[in-house]
Amino acid sequence: MxxxxxxxxxxxxxxxxxxxxxxxxxxxxxxxxxxxxxxxxxxxxxxxxxxxxxxxxxxxxxxxxxxxxxxxxxxxxxxxxxxxxxxxxxxxxxxxxxxxxxxxxxxxxxxxxxxxxxxxxxxxxxxxxxxxxxxxxxxxxxxxxxxxxxxxxxxxxxxxxxxxxxxxxxxxxxxxxxxxxxxxxxxxxxxxxxxxxxxxxxxxxxxxxxxxxxxxxxxxxxxxxxxxxxxxxxxxxxxxxxxxxxxxxxxxxxxxxxxxxxxxxxxxxxxxxxRNEPYHGFGAGAVSYQDGVRRTRLLTPSRYSVAALAGADLTAEAEVPTVEQQMAETMMLGLRMTREGVDLARFRQRFNVDPRDKWPVEIARLTSQGLIEVEGDVLRLTYRGVFLGGEAMIAFI
Ligand code: SF4
Incomplete structure (x- = not known):
């Protein structure tokens, strides 16, 4: 592993x-x-x-x-x-x-x-x-x-x-x-x-x-x-x-x-x-993704400043992506990386399922359309897929 x-x-x-x-x-x-x-x-x-x-x-x-x-x-x-x-x-x-x-x-x-x-x-x-x-x-x-x-x-x-x-x-x-x-x-x-x-x-x-x-x-x-x-x-x-x-x-x-x-x-x-990994975020409108929670801060600098200086809650929006959403996001974001692609081993390890078992129909279709390819444990866009990047990515939403 x-x-x-x-x-x-x-x-x-x-x-x-x-x-x-x-x-x-x-x-x-x-x-x-x-x-x-x-x-x-x-x-x-x-x-x-x-x-x-x-x-x-x-x-x-x-x-x-x-x-x-x-x-x-x-x-x-x-x-x-x-x-x-x-x-x-x-x-x-x-x-x-x-x-x-x-x-x-x-x-x-x-x-x-x-x-x-x-x-x-x-x-x-x-x-x-x-x-x-x-x-x-x-x-x-x-x-x-x-x-x-x-x-x-x-x-x-x-x-x-x-x-x-x-x-x-x-x-x-x-x-x-x-x-x-x-x-x-x-x-x-x-x-x-x-x-x-x-x-x-x-x-x-x-x-x-x-x-x-x-x-x-x-x-x-x-x-x-x-x-x-x-x-x-x-x-x-x-x-x-x-x-x-x-x-x-x-x-x-x-x-x-x-x-x-x-x-x-x-x-x-x-x-x-x-790679859809956690990150800290600070400042007006900044998004953080920590411990499974995606949190967006107050948007305008003035409201943000008042709240931050008062030590108040800065959250404008908080979202806890479901496992299904996390999987779809990991596919969409990973496909943006034209060389690294989606690391299938890391995906299996994180979600206990292989994308090819989760989306067999979509992956077969995108492969036959020449938009994605699997090489070893890497699933990535093809040359044509990069050109038409959005098409392959939305298939997993
Ligand atoms: S207003 Fe112009 S300089 Fe400022 S963030 Fe937008 S694109 Fe960048």
Missing amino acids: DLPRGSALAPSRHGEYNVTLMTQGCYVHIPFCAHKCAYCDFNSYGGHGAGSIERYVDAIVCEIARADCDGAIVDTVFFGGGTPTAIPAESEARILHAVRKALPVAADAEITTEANPGSSDVAGLAVLRAAGFNRISFGVQSFDDDLLRGVDRIHSAQEARDAVRAARHAGFENVSIDLMYGLPRQTLPQWVETVEQAIDLGVDHLSMYSLIVEQGTGFGVLAAKGRLPLPGDDLTADMFEFARVRAAEAGYGQYEISNYTLPGRECRQNVHYW
């Missing part, structure tokens, strides 16, 4: 057998941004003053100090948002210090901050590096200034290049950038140029996402009025295909539908999520 490194098998409080992991991730949410991007449906807010940011930092430090530490080693910490670099670097350092004080963070933990190239200066990056952040993920999205303006980004292509170089200068050996394709009026040559520039910068990790137009965003409103000139499905598919091929040529292996990495630079925090 192969267990993930540092894990043990134990019955959970909710009856079924679970893998009790001795390592887990930790997510910290910083919900502030310079302003709201047209496509964004994250829990993020533009235009907050220094006073409310300071109060939020005090509040999240309070929440972290009350963390329920179950003894599991934290081997990844991820500051996401929003824009973590929208708050002073010293404040991020203070929050990380609080995490280290409250939880057993491994000496070799991956500690990431997301960053906006428009709010990352050399001095701030040096503070972050000195505080222990060892991975930085820039939301670049494009190296085309017209496209950047079109999606309301605050930075230019030159600022993005400068930010990556400044991060290297500050001592970040592990640098990731996010790029988006399928943007309004985006052409294939523009996308090709963006990917080439990312590769030229020599970053360690590339996240390349297709734009998804969400209701309630600026783009959602325009799309509803028929005023969002998106590239068609075929052109978007060509962009995806170019990204895959070019990344592979440049030595970036695809390990998840939208993520590519140089050897050994996979985002370990995301691997925790995709």
Whole structure:
């Protein structure tokens, strides 16, 4: 029986057998941004003053100090948002210090901050590096200034290049950038140029996402009025295909539908999520998954701050996924990992059933459609399955 490194098998409080992991991730949410991007449906807010940011930092430090530490080693910490670099670097350092004080963070933990190239200066990056952040993920999205303006980004292509170089200068050996394709009026040559520039910068990790137009965003409103000139499905598919091929040529292996990495630079925090493993979560709207309970915190920074500073319950929503839900989620999330896939041995060990016995009809159908394949104890998407990823994943819900 192969267990993930540092894990043990134990019955959970909710009856079924679970893998009790001795390592887990930790997510910290910083919900502030310079302003709201047209496509964004994250829990993020533009235009907050220094006073409310300071109060939020005090509040999240309070929440972290009350963390329920179950003894599991934290081997990844991820500051996401929003824009973590929208708050002073010293404040991020203070929050990380609080995490280290409250939880057993491994000496070799991956500690990431997301960053906006428009709010990352050399001095701030040096503070972050000195505080222990060892991975930085820039939301670049494009190296085309017209496209950047079109999606309301605050930075230019030159600022993005400068930010990556400044991060290297500050001592970040592990640098990731996010790029988006399928943007309004985006052409294939523009996308090709963006990917080439990312590769030229020599970053360690590339996240390349297709734009998804969400209701309630600026783009959602325009799309509803028929005023969002998106590239068609075929052109978007060509962009995806170019990204895959070019990344592979440049030595970036695809390990998840939208993520590519140089050897050994996979985002370990995301691997925790995709394996459907427990994690801590702190901050407004942050989700944690501990002891079989998925808990979402109060969404708005103001309500969250008041409650956290008063030591009150921060829960906006709590869900205890049934075993059936846990199994379906484990399949869906595992299939996102294009190399690792769903580890059938780990699945059997966790749920006492093999997915092939649980979903014989679905697995036979998806296999005959060429969307998934089983190799030894790994069930993963095929090349065609990656392209049509959603189809295979929803089969298990
Ligand atoms: S910077 Fe990121 S989190 Fe903030 S509004 Fe833009 S897309 Fe959303």
